[in-house]
Amino acid sequence: MNPITKIAYNCQKATFLIEKKQLSPLTAREKMELKIHLAGCSVCRMFQQQSIFINKMFSGKLFGNRYEHIKLDEDFKSALQQKIEQKLEEH
Amino acid sequence: MQDAKPATVEMVNPRQWIENYADYLYRYALTRINDEEQARDLVQETFLAGLEKTATFEGKSSEKTWLTAILKNKIIDLYRKKSSGLSAKTEALTEETFQQDFFDAEDGHWKQEHRPKEFIALQEEPLQQKEFNNILQGCMKKLPELWYAIFSMKHIDEEPTEVICTTLKVTPSNFWVIIHRTKLSLRACLQKHWI
Numbered sequence: 001m002n003p004i005t006k007i008a009y010n011c012q013k014a015t016f017l018i019e020k021k022q023l024s025p026l027t028a029r030e031k032m033e034l035k036i037h038l039a040g041c042s043v044c045r046m047f048q049q050q051s052i053f054i055n056k057m058f059s060g061k062l063f064g065n066r067y068e069h070i071k072l073d074e075d076f077k078s079a080l081q082q083k084i085e086q087k088l089e090e091h
Numbered sequence: 092m093q094d095a096k097p098a099t100v101e102m103v104n105p106r107q108w109i110e111n112y113a114d115y116l117y118r119y120a121l122t123r124i125n126d127e128e129q130a131r132d133l134v135q136e137t138f139l140a141g142l143e144k145t146a147t148f149e150g151k152s153s154e155k156t157w158l159t160a161i162l163k164n165k166i167i168d169l170y171r172k173k174s175s176g177l178s179a180k181t182e183a184l185t186e187e188t189f190q191q192d193f194f195d196a197e198d199g200h201w202k203q204e205h206r207p208k209e210f211i212a213l214q215e216e217p218l219q220q221k222e223f224n225n226i227l228q229g230c231m232k233k234l235p236e237l238w239y240a241i242f243s244m245k246h247i248d249e250e251p252t253e254v255i256c257t258t259l260k261v262t263p264s265n266f267w268v269i270i271h272r273t274k275l276s277l278r279a280c281l282q283k284h285w286i
Contacts, residue, residue: 010199019271023245024252047207051274054281057213057227059246065122066224072117072134080135081109087142088105 010037011044018048022055103145103154108138112155116162123166123243125231133169137162167258170244174237174259193275207278210285223285230280238273241266 014037017030026034038045056062116137120130140161148157193205201207213223231239240259244250250258256266 011201012194012199015275016267016271019274020267023270043201043206046209047278050207050210050278050281053210053213054227054274054277055246057223058231058242060122065118066228067118067121070118070121071114072131076131077109077113080113080138083135084105084108084138084142087139 011041011047014038014041014044015047015051018044018051022052102150103141103148105138105142105145108141108154108158112158113138115155116158119159119162120166122247124169125228125239125243129169133162133165136165140165170236170240170259174240174261193279205279208282210281226281226284227277230277230284233280234273234276237261238269238276241269242273245270 014034017026017034017037020026020030021034038048053062057066060066060068113134116134117130120133121127124130124133137158141158144161148154152160193202194200195202213219234242237259241255241261244255244258245252252263252266255261256263261269
């Protein structure tokens with residue numbers, strides 16, 4: 001099998017390149033390999049779309065930070081406040 | 092001319108820390124650790140360490156930045172602790188091992204049961220987003236600690252790959268295997284639960 005045919009049929013390699021592409025530049029060869037693969041593989045095209053979406057959701061770039069509205073428990077805060085006051089008085 | 096002032100009480104105000112920074116630091120930790128209890132402990136440790144170090148606070152950065160830096164170091168320490176001893180195991184994580192999980196070993200095609208199917212589109216709807224995030228969080232919890240650490244350092248803090256590899260003692264090739272593997276697992280988990 002020649003190298004072009006190989007990548008055209010290898011979804012494992014293609015998904016690897018999809019991940020790499022989102023974090024660092026691909027080499028010219030890798031770019032071409034991925035392009036050829038994606039042109040003929042709708043499953044990996046969907047994987048790519050979902051992968052980009054997951055990254056954006058995770059890093060908060062799509063709809064904001066996942067924990068935007070979360071607060072630290074009030075009881076925990078007051079206990080900690082007391083601990084801090086206590087430490088300050090020791091000095 | 093500026094006086095070289097020693098750290099004074101007006102530069103740091105620990106009595107106001109909780110009110111001013113506790114929620115912010117908690118969210119910062121939770122985003123990177125994904126465990127409520129550990130995130131809470133980290134916030135506590137950060138404030139207590141800050142108290143010990145008030146004398147070294149030089150006012151070069153804001154109080155918030157300074158406390159965040161302390162927390163960030165604690166998170167990295169925790170990542171290290173969690174991933175130490177695991178690096179040996181990841182050596183076995185070669186490209187071949189996942190072919191058997193997600194892809195056909197013969198031709199590299201997706202196995203029938205692992206083929207990505209369309210997700211339900213996510214709308215600009217807070218409740219739906221919250222639900223999705225809960226599922227994402229649950230799926231994240233299933234990842235090995237080292238994978239989560241790598242994924243988080245890369246995607247949240249956008250650390251250079253070399254820094255992540257040095258900090259967590261992974262080889263660059265294992266780094267990419269883990270990045271790839273993490274996404275395959277996460278995506279599969281989301282497909283299973285986001286319906």
